Amino acid sequence: MKKLVVIANWKMNIGSHKEAARFLSGLRRKMRYLRGTEAWIAAPSTLIPLLKNPSVKIGAQAVSAWNGGPHTGEVSAEMLKNSGAKFSIIGHSERREFEDDDAVRKQLSSVLSAGLTAVLCVGEKERSTDGSHFNYIEGQIKSACSDIKHTSRLVIAYEPVWAIGKSAQEAMRPAEVEEMAIFIRKTLSDILGRAAAAKIPILYGGSVEPINAREIIAEGGVKGLLVGHASADLNLFLEILKICRK
Numbered sequence: 266m267k268k269l270v271v272i273a274n275w276k277m278n279i280g281s282h283k284e285a286a287r288f289l290s291g292l293r294r295k296m297r298y299l300r301g302t303e304a305w306i307a308a309p310s311t312l313i314p315l316l317k318n319p320s321v322k323i324g325a326q327a328v329s330a331w332n333g334g335p336h337t338g339e340v341s342a343e344m345l346k347n348s349g350a351k352f353s354i355i356g357h358s359e360r361r362e363f364e365d366d367d368a369v370r371k372q373l374s375s376v377l378s379a380g381l382t383a384v385l386c387v388g389e390k391e392r393s394t395d396g397s398h399f400n401y402i403e404g405q406i407k408s409a410c411s412d413i414k415h416t417s418r419l420v421i422a423y424e425p426v427w428a429i430g431k432s433a434q435e436a437m438r439p440a441e442v443e444e445m446a447i448f449i450r451k452t453l454s455d456i457l458g459r460a461a462a463a464k465i466p467i468l469y470g471g472s473v474e475p476i477n478a479r480e481i482i483a484e485g486g487v488k489g490l491l492v493g494h495a496s497a498d499l500n501l502f503l504e505i506l507k508i509c510r511k
């Protein structure tokens with residue numbers, strides 16, 4: 266991935282087709298001035314088949330651990346792919362509330378097997394002075410990646426849970442983002458080998474807004490951003506994209 270990637274995680278903040286279509290047509294008009302940046306949209310699954318837009322990649326916010334069968338309400342990776350999704354977020358902290366590591370591992374395998382890109386979220390709930398949050402992140406990565414055979418479509422999004430849904434002032438400092446990005450790269454290298462690990466993009470998410478995006482990109486050692494609340498506002502999202510333009 267040569268370009269920086271900015272992923273909008275719409276959550277349920279944009280839920281109607283009308284709102285989403287208006288957002289995307291505004292984005293498309295500006296995208297030609299934003300060469301050097303890739304915009305991805307993680308949309309609610311009901312909207313995925315309705316959002317056709319060549320200038321952005323549309324994906325899902327969550328996926329089933331199952332590939333088919335009697336699982337009421339679940340949507341498999343194959344079903345997402347058939348509806349037009351190009352990627353799926355996996356293991357977002359708002360889903361890890363009720364999904365365990367085993368489910369995240371199965372979701373990752375099934376997304377990669379279906380040929381979709383997987384955006385695997387990891388993040389500690391709190392930081393501790395003894396540094397045990399590093400062990401926590403290592404455990405999440407090792408557990409999720411224990412079954413995977415190929416990594417060419419894997420993206421890691423580091424999202425410290427304590428920094429999600431706050432304001433830019435409460436987000437993580439770029440130096441700490443960089444320290445964790447190095448640690449994640451080393452962990453990936455231990456389990457997947459150095460060459461494969463070097464190619465896996467690491468993104469940061471957690472209260473990214475236009476005010477802090479520039480320094481996180483410049484000093485955080487990451488290849489892009491996963492943006493929640495600020496991605497539901499087209500102007501804020503465009504400003505973040507502009508900052509990430511090379």
Ligand code: PGA
Binds near residue numbers: 424472473493494
């Ligand atoms: P936030 O959300 O930008 O609102 O903190 C990020 C996320 O949950 O992915």
